Structures are given as structure tokens and as C-alpha cells.
Amino acid sequence: MMPRSVLIFLTLAAALVAAAPWLRVPAAIAQPGAPAPAVPLPPPVNRSGIDTDALRADVKGSEEAQRQLREDLEAAKGDRGRLNQMLLDTAARTRAVEQQLIDVEGRIVQLDRSAADLNTSLGKRRGVLAQVLAALLRMGREPPPAILMRPDDALDAVRSAILLGALLPELRVEAETLASDLSELSRVRTELAAARDRLTTLRADLDEDSRRLAALVGERQKRQAEEHPVASSDKAQAESVAKATGDVHDLVTRLENEVAPSARAADAAQAVTRPQEAGRPDLAALKDPARLTPAIAFPQAKGLLPLPVAGVTVRTFGAADGVGGSEKGMTIATRAGAPVSAPADGWVVYAGPFRSYGQLLIINAGGGYHILMAGMERITVDLGQFVLAGEPVGVMGGLSRTVGGTVQRGPGGSGASAQNGSPSPGTATGQPQLYVEFRKDGSSIDPTPWWAATDIQKVRG
Missing domain, CATH: 2.70.70.10 (Glucose Permease (Domain IIA))
Structure with missing residues (x-):
């Protein structure tokens, strides 16, 4: 019967191995003599680097924005107040987006730094952690104490019990530390991906507002030069x-x-x-x-x-x-x-x-x-x-x-x-x-x- 503590470690080890591919124990260690697993081929690469669907959507959106701007300027002809209101609204919206971009960019810097620190920490312990995982996997294939002692040798049985008792606490500490770090790294990467998606959206909004603001300023200065x-x-x-x-x-x-x-x-x-x-x-x-x-x-x-x-x-x-x-x-x-x-x-x-x-x-x-x-x-x-x-x-x-x-x-x-x-x-x-x-x-x-x-x-x- 496999001890409960070993079962816990084996379950944890499997989860850790799945969460961190770069820490996986080589197949030769985990499964001696077993054939190497098949490696799936990556999906075809778009070598042009251009998302044509997104490009068409951007062009369509830009054309719509330009059409709306032309209509707004036409409606504001001779109406100084209306033109000024469009300027104020667009400037306020642009300023708000700029501030959001500054906040998101600052957050991304912090997250990048956290991810780098976690990766550095895991990298320094890579060798030790690989040995821990390998030991856990071997214990799973050949449950103790049978692998650690012979029934007809009482002295070996005592020595094996002492060794197992000393090893399991160290394995627990290493496994728990690794699980904590990997969980935090996963959280940071998820938040980082969300922040970068938000950054892309904000930049697109800012580009559109900047074009609109430039056109409105140009129209304002044209009227200013004509009137004053x-x-x-x-x-x-x-x-x-x-x-x-x-x-x-x-x-x-x-x-x-x-x-x-x-x-x-x-x-x-x-x-x-x-x-x-x-x-x-x-x-x-x-x-x-x-x-x-x-x-x-x-x-x-x-x-x-x-x-x-x-x-x-x-x-x-x-x-x-x-x-x-x-x-x-x-x-x-x-x-x-x-x-x-x-x-x-x-x-x-x-x-x-x-x-x-x-x-x-x-x-x-x-x-x-x-x-x-x-x-x-x-x-x-x-x-x-x-x-x-x-x-x-x-x-x-x-x-x-x-x-x-x-x-x-x-x-x-x-x-x-x-x-x-x-x-x-x-x-x-x-x-x-x-x-x-x-x-x-x-x-x-x-x-x-x-x-x-x-x-x-x-x-x-």
C-alpha cells in the first residue's frame, strides 16, 4: 500500500510538470526504455505577418471615422461654438486615453519585472527541482518501502525508513515552493497578456482620436486666420x-x-x-x-x-x-x-x-x-x-x-x-x-x- 504522503507528492509533481514544460524530467529519466513521445507539429506560420481580416476592419473603421468627421465639420460651418465643443470633447477624450496608456504601460513594466524575477528564481533552482521531480516520479513507479529495502534485511529496512523520513519533508518544501512560484508566474503572465491586449486597444483609440483632433485643430486655425x-x-x-x-x-x-x-x-x-x-x-x-x-x-x-x-x-x-x-x-x-x-x-x-x-x-x-x-x-x-x-x-x-x-x-x-x-x-x-x-x-x-x-x-x- 502506497503511503498517503507519497500520493500527495506524486499528484503535486504531475501538476507541476504540466504547468512548467521547461522543468519536465527527460523521458529517459521518467520512463527508462520508453519511446519518446511524439512532438506535435506547430501550426502553419503566416510569414507575411499581416492579419488581413484585422487590416480590412481597421480600414473600414478609419473610413467611417473620416466620413463622420467630414459630416461634423460640415455641420459646424459658421458655428464657432459647435467647433469648439468638438475640440474640447476630443481633447478631453484623448487626454483620458493618454492617461490610461500611461497607467497600463507602467503596469506592464511592473509585470515584466515580476515575471523576469520569477523566471530567474526558477532557473537558479532548475537542477534541484528536476531531481526532486524525478525522485517523485520514480517513487510513483516503484512505491516505497519495497524499492528502498529488502524484507529479509532488517538493518536495511531501518536505514530505508530513516532515509525516507528525512527525504519527504525536503521534497514537500521544494514542491510547495515550486507550486507557489509557478502559480504566481501563471497569474502574472495572464495579467500581462490582458494588459497588452488593453494597450493595443487604447493605442488604436488614441490613433483615431489624434487624427480627429489634428483635423479639428487645422479647421480652427484656418477659420482663425480668416477672421483674425x-x-x-x-x-x-x-x-x-x-x-x-x-x-x-x-x-x-x-x-x-x-x-x-x-x-x-x-x-x-x-x-x-x-x-x-x-x-x-x-x-x-x-x-x-x-x-x-x-x-x-x-x-x-x-x-x-x-x-x-x-x-x-x-x-x-x-x-x-x-x-x-x-x-x-x-x-x-x-x-x-x-x-x-x-x-x-x-x-x-x-x-x-x-x-x-x-x-x-x-x-x-x-x-x-x-x-x-x-x-x-x-x-x-x-x-x-x-x-x-x-x-x-x-x-x-x-x-x-x-x-x-x-x-x-x-x-x-x-x-x-x-x-x-x-x-x-x-x-x-x-x-x-x-x-x-x-x-x-x-x-x-x-x-x-x-x-x-x-x-x-x-x-x-
Whole structure:
């Protein structure tokens, strides 16, 4: 009669062998003299690497999306509010998908690391575990104690009993450890497969939304150029002022005094914000996509503004900048090509290159408040243009910008040079980074109180 403990080990061994093909005991050990099992042939390989059914479905879906977009643009002709609403909706959806992609990609990195650690652990014990499994299988074919002793030899019987008693606890520990590791590896692989499937779906959604957003932005700028053209001389003057100015505060002052579109924007901002600051904010005004002035005064927008881009905050306002000072704004590491939106209603007073900032966008939000954003590869709005909170204004590049061989960390208070210091998680992977700075009457202020409740944890985290 086979002992119960041996039966348990044999059952467990069979399960382990089935779960981990690379740990299977060779046929010569498990079944001496038995013929090798037949190996099934793999299914035919699609050498073209193209899933024609999926390709046809993608083409059909893309054509349908393009047709719908053409119909939407046609319906929005002459309707600024409708076009703006489509822009806001698409930008919000794109930002949400971007954030989901960031979360899923981060989870995949963690799962890949866990799977690699488990495989390494199993690999280091491969020889020991193979011997354990082989011993279990042999015990199953020739149940103890008959294989370990001869009935006519009492001394051998005692020795065999001692050996079996010492061996079984070790086999139990090894078997249980192996079962635990293989179970965890199976769970990780299942979750990893699900995450990768989710990643594929999100990327497809993002591609479609990105194409739609680009078309809508193009249509918006076309109408902007027709209705409020910016003279080439004004653009040239703005660039000349930027080249001749070394400080952001001076840049804003000169632009709003010397460049016509920027001056008109400053006048409009000053005219509409003063009466609003005295009363309670009209939150219903935020729902009007056709508005041409800020829905509420900037000081009253605390806790309402959306982050301008999906990503991970790698530097916060007031943190040490690595060169003896403190950060004047916040830096967000993003995905390559991520769309950037205006955090608040306001007028564009500058859009172009400036010193170490690279492509710099300055929005006058009224009441002496300005929003600075730098690190974009491309800005998609013009001087003097009024933009809504959440409206797309630029696009991130593919890699972090570098200055003098050091990764650009975001401009400092004066913007005279790039800051140095320890690299962030974003710089380690070459992720593009968006620098955001809020200013009140020329002085940097902490933007954290302005972000919406759903984004506060992302800023602090």
C-alpha cells in the first residue's frame, strides 16, 4: 500500500510538470526504455505577418471615422461654438486615453519585472527541482518501502525508513515552493497578456482620436486666420522682442506694449476680469463653448482647472532645483506626441521660441495672471487668439530637449539658462516634458490650488 504522503507528492509533481514544460524530467529519466513521445507539429506560420481580416476592419473603421468627421465639420460651418465643443470633447477624450496608456504601460513594466524575477528564481533552482521531480516520479513507479529495502534485511529496512523520513519533508518544501512560484508566474503572465491586449486597444483609440483632433485643430486655425489674421510684421516683431529680451517678465511687458496682437489681448483681459472678481463665479458660463472672454475670473478658478497634458509630475513648485534654488513651476513627463491643452481661458500673448525655454506659450488669463508652458515641439495657436480651458494649443515632441548636453529640466525664474540637477524618471527614459508656470504680476506662484480635484493627486504623486 502506497503511503498517503507519497500520493500527495506524486499528484503535486504531475501538476507541476504540466504547468512548467521547461522543468519536465527527460523521458529517459521518467520512463527508462520508453519511446519518446511524439512532438506535435506547430501550426502553419503566416510569414507575411499581416492579419488581413484585422487590416480590412481597421480600414473600414478609419473610413467611417473620416466620413463622420467630414459630416461634423460640415455641420459646424459658421458655428464657432459647435467647433469648439468638438475640440474640447476630443481633447478631453484623448487626454483620458493618454492617461490610461500611461497607467497600463507602467503596469506592464511592473509585470515584466515580476515575471523576469520569477523566471530567474526558477532557473537558479532548475537542477534541484528536476531531481526532486524525478525522485517523485520514480517513487510513483516503484512505491516505497519495497524499492528502498529488502524484507529479509532488517538493518536495511531501518536505514530505508530513516532515509525516507528525512527525504519527504525536503521534497514537500521544494514542491510547495515550486507550486507557489509557478502559480504566481501563471497569474502574472495572464495579467500581462490582458494588459497588452488593453494597450493595443487604447493605442488604436488614441490613433483615431489624434487624427480627429489634428483635423479639428487645422479647421480652427484656418477659420482663425480668416477672421483674425495676424500680420507677418507682427509675428516678426514678437520674435525680435523675444530675441532681445532675457527675462520672461520683461518679455511679457514688452510684448503687451509693443506688439499689436499681444497689446489687444492684454487690453481685453484687463477689461473683462475686474468686474468678475467682485462677485461669485458663474459656473454655468463654463459650459458655453462659444464664449469670447473668460467664463470666470482666474482667482475664482481654484480647484477647477484641468492639467494641460496627461502624464506624470516629476517636479513640483518649490522643490529644490539642484543648483541651490527652487522650482518656479512644475514639470510633467508625457508620452511622445501628447496633445497639450490650455489650462484656463485666456489670450495668447506669445507663441514661439525663447531662450532655454524652447517653444514657449504665454497665455494672459486676466487680472495680472499669466500661464507659461514650455517644452512643446509645436504650438498650434496664434498671437492674440482667445483659447478655452481644455482647448488644444500644442503638441509634445518625441524626446526630451537637451541644452549643452544636459536634459532640459524646465526653465527657471528668469529663464536665462537651463537648470541642472539629478535626472527625473522622465529624463531617464527620454520622455518629453512639459514645463508649466503660473505668474501673478510677474512673480511665480504655486499652481497646485488651481488644479481640479481629480488632478490634484496626479500633481502630488
